[in-house]
Amino acid sequence: MLITIETRDLVRIFKHGDKEFRALDKVSIQVPEGVIYGLLGPNGAGKTTLIRILTTLLLPSDGDAYVGGYHVVRDANKVRKIINLVSGGERPGYGILTVRENLMYYGQVYGLSWGETKRRIEEVNELLHLDEFLDKRLNSISTGMMQKYALARGLLNHPQILFLDEPTLGLDVQNARHIRRVIKHLIEDKEIRTILLTSHYMAEVEELCDIVSIIDRGRIIATGSPDELRKMVKDEIIYNIDVRLSDIDRIRILRRFRTVVGYTIKTRQLTGEARIRMILSGEDIARIIRTLEEENIHVLRVTRDEVSLEDVFLRLVGRGLEDEYE
Amino acid sequence: MDIVRWLTRFKAVVWLTWKEQSGWTKPPYYFGYIIITPFFQLILYAYMYIVIAFYSGLVNVEMAYYLVTGVSLYNFIGAGLYGLIWTVHSEREHFRTLKYTYMAFPNLQLYLLSRGFFHYITGALSTLVMLLSGLILTGVPLGTLSVKPMLLTILIILGFLWSSQLGIMVAGSSIFSSEYGPLISEAVGGILFLLGAVLYPIESLPEYIRPFADVFPMREWMELMRYALNPAYNVADPNQLLLQLVVKTIIYVIAAVIFFRFTEKLARKKGLLEATLHH
Numbered sequence: 290m291l292i293t294i295e296t297r298d299l300v301r302i303f304k305h306g307d308k309e310f311r312a313l314d315k316v317s318i319q320v321p322e323g324v325i326y327g328l329l330g331p332n333g334a335g336k337t338t339l340i341r342i343l344t345t346l347l348l349p350s351d352g353d354a355y356v357g358g359y360h361v362v363r364d365a366n367k368v369r370k371i372i373n374l375v376s377g378g379e380r381p382g383y384g385i386l387t388v389r390e391n392l393m394y395y396g397q398v399y400g401l402s403w404g405e406t407k408r409r410i411e412e413v414n415e416l417l418h419l420d421e422f423l424d425k426r427l428n429s430i431s432t433g434m435m436q437k438y439a440l441a442r443g444l445l446n447h448p449q450i451l452f453l454d455e456p457t458l459g460l461d462v463q464n465a466r467h468i469r470r471v472i473k474h475l476i477e478d479k480e481i482r483t484i485l486l487t488s489h490y491m492a493e494v495e496e497l498c499d500i501v502s503i504i505d506r507g508r509i510i511a512t513g514s515p516d517e518l519r520k521m522v523k524d525e526i527i528y529n530i531d532v533r534l535s536d537i538d539r540i541r542i543l544r545r546f547r548t549v550v551g552y553t554i555k556t557r558q559l560t561g562e563a564r565i566r567m568i569l570s571g572e573d574i575a576r577i578i579r580t581l582e583e584e585n586i587h588v589l590r591v592t593r594d595e596v597s598l599e600d601v602f603l604r605l606v607g608r609g610l611e612d613e614y615e
Numbered sequence: 616m617d618i619v620r621w622l623t624r625f626k627a628v629v630w631l632t633w634k635e636q637s638g639w640t641k642p643p644y645y646f647g648y649i650i651i652t653p654f655f656q657l658i659l660y661a662y663m664y665i666v667i668a669f670y671s672g673l674v675n676v677e678m679a680y681y682l683v684t685g686v687s688l689y690n691f692i693g694a695g696l697y698g699l700i701w702t703v704h705s706e707r708e709h710f711r712t713l714k715y716t717y718m719a720f721p722n723l724q725l726y727l728l729s730r731g732f733f734h735y736i737t738g739a740l741s742t743l744v745m746l747l748s749g750l751i752l753t754g755v756p757l758g759t760l761s762v763k764p765m766l767l768t769i770l771i772i773l774g775f776l777w778s779s780q781l782g783i784m785v786a787g788s789s790i791f792s793s794e795y796g797p798l799i800s801e802a803v804g805g806i807l808f809l810l811g812a813v814l815y816p817i818e819s820l821p822e823y824i825r826p827f828a829d830v831f832p833m834r835e836w837m838e839l840m841r842y843a844l845n846p847a848y849n850v851a852d853p854n855q856l857l858l859q860l861v862v863k864t865i866i867y868v869i870a871a872v873i874f875f876r877f878t879e880k881l882a883r884k885k886g887l888l889e890a891t892l893h894h
């Protein structure tokens with residue numbers, strides 16, 4: 290198996306005044322060719338920092354990283370030739386130019402001729418369906434279009450390795466789905482050899498990635514296929530309990546139960562409810578519900594659920610991946 | 616092969632700059648704008664000169680020539696320099712493209728040079744318009760001028776070289792600050808204007824300021840340009856000046872390459888190639 294991206298004990302320290310902050314702490318990953326590799330982690334975990342180092346935008350404080358066999362510090366120019374980067378949630382580009390003009394510009398800056406760029410835009414267009422906004426000014430297009438444009442730009446130079454930093458950030462369900470389909474397609478059709486993507490949506494990572502590393506506070510805490518990772522919580526039981534939003538303050542009593550390995554809360558303002566997702570180390574649900582009712586917390590629904598990557602995260606880290614509450 | 620790619624890149628970057636600069640209007644209006652703005656600037660100086668001439672009762676053709684050439688030629692250097700320095704700022708903070716351009720263009724320094732190129736062309740255009748109309752306005756007899764084309768060409772190239780290298784160094788340091796970047800560019804432009812023999816010879820500056828003026832090749836360039844446009848213009852030793860200009864230009868080129876490598880490295884170390892506003 291050919292390894293296309295490799296890091297060895299990668300460290301990145303940021304200095305805030307005289308305090309040091311470790312954004313990456315001895316990160317070692319190996320990304321084989323032909324896969325979509327996911328970095329899953331909460332806000333501030335270090336995902337973008339890792340991508341910035343691998344795309345030569347940032348120097349590591351310690352450790353080594355290789356992309357396509359080239360060292361990201363010593364052979365940065367060679368690395369840049371075989372990669373591209375697309376970041377979600379940004380609006381980079383020249384607003385006064387049309388989407389097509391932006392792409393024409395970048396194609397040539399990547400070193401394609403005018404004719405080659407034109408042809409490449411046609412190819413990319415077929416993949417991403419840009420027609421409806423190709424001749425609109427960049428500053429007038431929607432977020433969904435923007436992200437497609439960004440992906441198009443990222444494909445212009447025929448990169449072997451593509452880095453996607455939160456590629457569906459801020460997109461609606463439909464656009465996100467489209468982008469995910471394209472990403473999958475890129476690997477299946479061997480358009481791109483390897484993709485490294487970051488996300489804090491576990492569903493996205495589960496759907497797209499062949500291998501996933503869970504990252505938290507600058508450390509890789511688990512790596513494996515989504516199935517392998519899910520097996521890490523095979524002895525536990527997952528329950529969703531829906532309660533009223535107004536009861537949520539008292540939900541802390543769940544901590545009293547030794548069987549509750551961890552829980553996350555997702556609030557739904559619209560319905561005035563909250564969903565508590567619990568990992569139990571033993572079948573104890575009846576007692577838990579009885580206690581909740583005794584505490585005047587009205588349980589609306591109880592459902593058992595399959596293990597997801599989020600549970601793996603919760604189990605390993607002790608807090609939720611997308612915790613909105615707490 | 617590779618040279619073709621470089622030319623394609625260069626062409627694309629010049630095209631982008633043209634679009635960026637002129638995108639708000641139609642091309643004829645844009646050219647009108649480039650020509651008319653310096654014209655008004657010139658009228659201001661011409662007016663000042665006429666007022667002085669009127670009250671002092673002296674019509675000093677030499678002084679008029681000095682002023683008009685100074686103010687117009689400054690445009691060439693100034694326009695190029697500003698354009699180049701602003702690139703880093705606008706690419707990072709406004710367009711948010713700096714990181715992508717950095718990854719795409721094999722050499723950031725050459726990218727900035729290509730971006731600056733367009734500004735030098737428009738600068739040259741305004742200079743030409745200002746020079747001609749200024750000389751006419753102040754009554755300098757055009758018939759007495761005789762241009763030295765060879766020297767002029769060399770000077771234009773040298774002027775582009777040293778000032779763009781200065782711009783690259785300033786642009787390099789503006790990577791480190793999103794707030795002060797634009798300020799630094801204003802400051803450098805101002806220093807060149809004040810210490811570059813634009814409105815007055817540097818001999819009229821206080822003794823202790825002159826060494827600062829000597830750091831820049833602006834004075835040599837200005838004086839030689841005046842001489843190249845009108846050999847009757849009195850410079851002590853043109854050859855000596857040219858030698859000084861060439862030496863300073865070479866030093867600037869070397870310094871810029873070294874300095875820019877250093878800033879690029881530091882920018883990567885600190886992660887400053889991406890927009891910094893949100894930090």
Ligand SMILES: Nc1ncnc2c1ncn2[C@@H]1O[C@H](COP(=O)(O)OP(=O)(O)OP(=O)(O)O)[C@@H](O)[C@H]1O
Pocket residue numbers: 303304312330331332333334335336337338339489885886894
């Ligand atoms: N230039 C910088 N200076 C100081 N601290 C920084 C800098 N860049 C990132 N950090 C810090 O490093 C940590 C990791 O940031 P990073 O952007 O890699 O996280 P992330 O996993 O991408 O999070 P998110 O999901 O929010 O994008 C954060 O705490 C961040 O504040």
Ligand SMILES: [Mg+2]
Pocket residue numbers: 336337338454455
């Ligand atoms: Mg991030």
